[in-house]
Amino acid sequence: MTTTVIEESFRPGELEVRPDGTGNLLGSRCRSCGAHFFPTREACAGCLSQDLDAVKFSTEGVLYTYSVVRQSTPAFEVPYAIGYVDFPEGVRIMGQIAGLEFDEITIGMPMTLSLEPFGENEEGDPLTGYRFRPAEVTND
Amino acid sequence: MTDVHVVGVGMTRFGKHPDKDATDLGAAALLEAVADAGIDPRIIESAYVGHVFQGMVTGQRILAQVGLAGLPLSNVENACSSGATAIREASLAIRAGENDVVVAVGTEHLTSKFSGALTPDPSDPEAAVGATMPGVYAMRATRYMEDHGMTREQLALIPVKNKANAARNPLAHFRKEITVADVLESRPIADPLNLHDCSPVTDGAAAVIVMSDRAAKKYANGRGVRLAASALRSGSVDVTPTSMTFEPLTWATAQDAYERAGIGPDEVDFAEVHDCFSIAEVLRVEGLGLFEQGSYPWAVERGEADINGRLPINPSGGLIGKGHPLGGTGVAQVVELVRQLRGEAGDRQIEGAKVGLAHCRGGKAVGIEGAACTVQILIR
Structure with a gap:
């Protein structure tokens, strides 16, 4: 489904890309109260502690909601689906949805993080970003 | 003071x-x-x-x-x-x-x-993956339909109402009434929102x-x-993800305003709210406490938000009908409140209005529910 990608992360502070093509979304975890944040924060919004760890989020979550965008900026070819996925650490992260017909997308679906070519840098070199794909393929 | x-x-x-x-x-x-x-x-x-x-x-x-x-x-x-x-x-x-x-x-x-869909600042992580403002509100509409059973036709009644009001406002961007069918057949922008669900440029x-x-x-x-009140708040960071069909930021800003004005939401006679999209009007009026959570689409169906209804919402036509020149919008809402409260609102005059509320919300930044929210209360 996904080819091996080793290009630079499209946003290195938010997405770690490893040479084997795997990666994680990145954020912060409060060492004081345990709250998680995406993207990284300097202080915890819950308890104001500044003692935060860098954290890699799980790659599997649940689709909270979605839409199919049919008008966008020139940077994105329409139509494309976007959605918010709730991850077990307690963060909700937006991304594009791939691997499904638009009318197959359903609230509550298990989704998985997929690292994929996503745009290019100022030199025109391809970058690696992420999309969400269905975590299980239904065979019917 | x-x-x-x-x-x-x-x-x-x-x-x-x-x-x-x-x-x-x-x-x-x-x-x-x-x-x-x-x-x-x-x-x-x-x-x-x-x-x-x-x-x-x-x-x-x-x-x-x-x-x-x-x-x-x-x-x-x-x-x-x-x-x-x-x-x-x-x-x-x-x-x-x-x-x-x-x-x-x-x-x-x-x-x-600008033309077309407004987007958050390009530095925002959500803008970087393709978030548009209509897309974000469309996702909230999708979830509201799931949570409360609102139908697409019910949602379409909001632009129908607001454009009917705008048709009575000589300063409005749009002066033509539309039907539910017009909304449903207009160009798709971000499912389920179509062109008529969106405020114009x-x-x-x-x-x-x-x-x-x-x-x-x-x-x-x-x-x-x-x-009587001019309240301002900025959105807080979610410590855990919360419902995207309710607006704590709107709620908190409204509480500040009600307290300052010494009134409750039941004393508001009419409101201009930030209907940048049809679904936004639903989220605003419920966040303001003017209608119960999960009830507004049915109230609109019953005509309660019409100019001659129980609690008129966006008599000027709102952002959808009157138009949305970003910086101009919040001031124009207060202009409408003053004209209504003075009895100078012409064909769209609300009879006997004494207390008007104006609500604005703007901006998108990752991880916070909304950027800037204002609630102003005017009393004659």
Whole structure:
């Protein structure tokens, strides 16, 4: 489904890309109260502690909601689906949805993080970003 | 501490103004507000000017155009709440005792800056993966339908209502009534939202002159309307993900405003709320406590939000019908409140209205529920 990608992360502070093509979304975890944040924060919004760890989020979550965008900026070819996925650490992260017909997308679906070519840098070199794909393929 | 009174209001026609810029529009609105107040403009002591995409010192350009250069002036940016924030700043200058007569202007020439879908700032992680403002609201609509069983047809009744109101507003961007079928058949923007569910790209400006008790006594001639509250908050970071079909930011800002005004939501006679999209009106009025959570689509169906209904919402046409020139929007809402409360709203007059509420919300930043929110309450 996904080819091996080793290009630079499209946003290195938010997405770690490893040479084997795997990666994680990145954020912060409060060492004081345990709250998680995406993207990284300097202080915890819950308890104001500044003692935060860098954290890699799980790659599997649940689709909270979605839409199919049919008008966008020139940077994105329409139509494309976007959605918010709730991850077990307690963060909700937006991304594009791939691997499904638009009318197959359903609230509550298990989704998985997929690292994929996503745009290019100022030199025109391809970058690696992420999309969400269905975590299980239904065979019917 | 003195109360704050809105004594003069002015507003350009909202729509496309290819022959003008944000300065021209702001100057025209300001001059109309001065004429409406019936004052010598030289008594104005300071100015706050809200705009988003118009560049540096647009406020100074406006004042220079009308002969008022030299006043203390702040340009105010708070996304779609910029104009409303300018009014709040003006009201604070009065309450602090620093000034007796202050002008707040909101202006935007959006057609020369944008076409199509507005997006968050490109630095935002959500913009980087393709978030558009219609897309974000569309996702909230999808979830509201899931949570509360709202139908697509019910959602379409909101633009139908607001464009019917706009048809009665000579300053509105759109002057044509539409049907549910028109909404459902209009161009898809971000499912389930279509073109008619979205506020348009609009040019326009509005201005209000606010005064202290002392100045209002001298200059208002009985036409002043009391600005009983002007509340502002910014969105907080979610510690855990919360429902996207309720707005804690709108709720908290409204509580500040109700407390300051000494009223509850049940005493509000009508409201102008930030209906940047059809679903937004649902989320606003429920967040303001004007309607129960999960109830508004059914209330609209029963006509409760119509101009002659129990609690008229967006009698001006709202952002969807009247138009949405970002910086101009929050000031224009207060212009509508004043005209309604003075009984000067013509074909869209709400009978006997005494308490009006204006709500703005603007901006998107990752991880926070909303960027800037204002709630203003005017009482006649």
